[in-house]
Amino acid sequence: MALLSKKDTSLILDPLADNNPITIQVLGICSALAITAELKASIVMALSVMFVLGMGNVVISLMRNIIPSKIRIIVQLVVVAALVIMVDQVLKAFAYELSKTLSVFVGLIITNCIIMGRFEAFALANGPWRSFLDGIGNSAGYGLILIIIGFFRELLGSGTLLGFKVLGDPIEKTGLYAIGYENNGFMLLSPMALIVVGLIIWVQRSRNKALIEEN
Amino acid sequence: MAVNTDKNSYTVIFAAVMVVIVGSLLAFFASSLSEKIQENERLEKQQNILYAMGVNENEDEGSVNFVSTDKVAGEFEKYITEQLVIEGDKITKDDNAYLIDLKKQETEAKAGKTRKLPLFIGEKDGSKYYIIPMRGKGLWDAIWGFVALDNNLVVKGVYFDHKGETPGLGANIKQRYFMDDFTGESILNGTEYAGIAVAKGNNDPTNEIKDDNEVDALAGATITGNGLSAMIKESVNLYKSYLESIRVKN
Numbered sequence: 001m002a003l004l005s006k007k008d009t010s011l012i013l014d015p016l017a018d019n020n021p022i023t024i025q026v027l028g029i030c031s032a033l034a035i036t037a038e039l040k041a042s043i044v045m046a047l048s049v050m051f052v053l054g055m056g057n058v059v060i061s062l063m064r065n066i067i068p069s070k071i072r073i074i075v076q077l078v079v080v081a082a083l084v085i086m087v088d089q090v091l092k093a094f095a096y097e098l099s100k101t102l103s104v105f106v107g108l109i110i111t112n113c114i115i116m117g118r119f120e121a122f123a124l125a126n127g128p129w130r131s132f133l134d135g136i137g138n139s140a141g142y143g144l145i146l147i148i149i150g151f152f153r154e155l156l157g158s159g160t161l162l163g164f165k166v167l168g169d170p171i172e173k174t175g176l177y178a179i180g181y182e183n184n185g186f187m188l189l190s191p192m193a194l195i196v197v198g199l200i201i202w203v204q205r206s207r208n209k210a211l212i213e214e215n
Numbered sequence: 216m217a218v219n220t221d222k223n224s225y226t227v228i229f230a231a232v233m234v235v236i237v238g239s240l241l242a243f244f245a246s247s248l249s250e251k252i253q254e255n256e257r258l259e260k261q262q263n264i265l266y267a268m269g270v271n272e273n274e275d276e277g278s279v280n281f282v283s284t285d286k287v288a289g290e291f292e293k294y295i296t297e298q299l300v301i302e303g304d305k306i307t308k309d310d311n312a313y314l315i316d317l318k319k320q321e322t323e324a325k326a327g328k329t330r331k332l333p334l335f336i337g338e339k340d341g342s343k344y345y346i347i348p349m350r351g352k353g354l355w356d357a358i359w360g361f362v363a364l365d366n367n368l369v370v371k372g373v374y375f376d377h378k379g380e381t382p383g384l385g386a387n388i389k390q391r392y393f394m395d396d397f398t399g400e401s402i403l404n405g406t407e408y409a410g411i412a413v414a415k416g417n418n419d420p421t422n423e424i425k426d427d428n429e430v431d432a433l434a435g436a437t438i439t440g441n442g443l444s445a446m447i448k449e450s451v452n453l454y455k456s457y458l459e460s461i462r463v464k465n
Binding site: 034035037038040041065066067068069070071074075078082085086089090092093094096153154157158163171185188189 | 220221225226229230233234237240241244245248251252255259278381382383384420421434435
């Protein structure tokens with residue numbers, strides 16, 4: 001028996017493209033705008049969300065039959081918050097440098113709509129293994145978009161990638177800057193992230209007409 | 216046996232049990248890790264102070280490299296010759312002055328008490344460094360830093376850090392290219408303690424003019440920059456009487 005059935009595979013692959021949480025479901029936009037000015041921050045955020053969503057989905061799924069429906073949102077919040085705090089504490093104790101990079105995202109993870117959305121829409125109705133796959137798939141889809149946006153914003157806004165000056169030095173005028181290229185400071189501001197998301201949505205929908213809503 | 220999860224009593228019991236379990240889990244995590252976390256924070260402070268006075272492992276142009284954590288305690292003892300606590304007119308020596316919580320002192324000052332101002336004196340290659348710790352407000356949360364001065368009150372080095380400034384914008388106050396700009400600037404403008412302002416339109420992006428009390432700002436980080444300017448100005452004024460006493464007058 002294969003490790004992943006066809007249905008399971010689609011749980012992971014669908015959110016990467018045709019059911020992407022950011023570009024199709026338009027969830028998690030807030031953090032996609034806030035932290036994508038740098039590629040490194042995008043990658044760290046993508047990994048953190050992957051961990052929290054994967055684990056959280058499993059926990060919620062295990063508890064799905066005993067959670068009182070009246071307070072299920074509160075229960076979901078408590079699970080996310082507890083997971084995030086635990087991760088934060090462990091990182092602070094054993095990977096202090098990394099925890100400093102992460103600190104700003106901790107609050108953002110708790111409020112990430114994708115997490116609550118997947119708990120509510122999937123984990124409450126499915127078993128732990130499938131919920132885990134769903135969590136990984138959705139956070140990967142989220143992370144993919146984050147990394148694409150981070151890549152373009154850092155490259156065009158600061159002329160660097162992961163902090164390396166890939167286009168030359170803007171002050172000493174080397175590389176591309178020698179022939180008059182300038183960084184676009186606009187790319188560092190949040191509105192440009194929204195425009196990049198818009199462009200991705202445009203490209204995606206023009207390649208796959210089935211995604212276009214009728215109205 | 217099926218439990219009726221819709222009953223009020225069930226809901227209340229569930230909530231209570233959940234809170235107890237999650238609460239004790241988090242309490243257990245926090246208390247078992249707190250010692251390690253505090254140790255990390257202590258070492259980081261030492262690293263920051265040493266960084267401001269130029270004791271670091273910086274190699275190339277780009278990145279900030281502290282003295283490594285296993286060596287930092289020894290280096291701190293070697294380079295920091297004196298730690299002072301200034302309390303009004305009273306100056307005392309205290310080898311744990313670097314552990315003073317600036318935020319707490321700020322609240323005490325607001326409550327009308329005299330605040331304790333820590334100051335570190337370092338010595339490297341025969342010259343003296345007076346390192347002032349400071350704390351202020353950025354856009355989202357606290358920013359803080361250490362500024363090392365010589366006895367002409369010219370900056371020899373700085374270290375800035377922040378709790379939650381925007382990555383790529385305000386968070387860049389802890390980047391080398393920003394912090395290096397401060398070196399050589401004077402905090403004095405004539406005899407006034409003007410600090411060093413983070414200025415947007417100073418027509419000096421490469422920071423060649425060193426007597427203008429200004430460094431070039433970060434694009435897209437106006438509020439963090441203003442907070443930083445205010446923090447430096449306020450802090451040097453807090454230490455004014457001490458700095459006056461060490462200043463070489465000419």
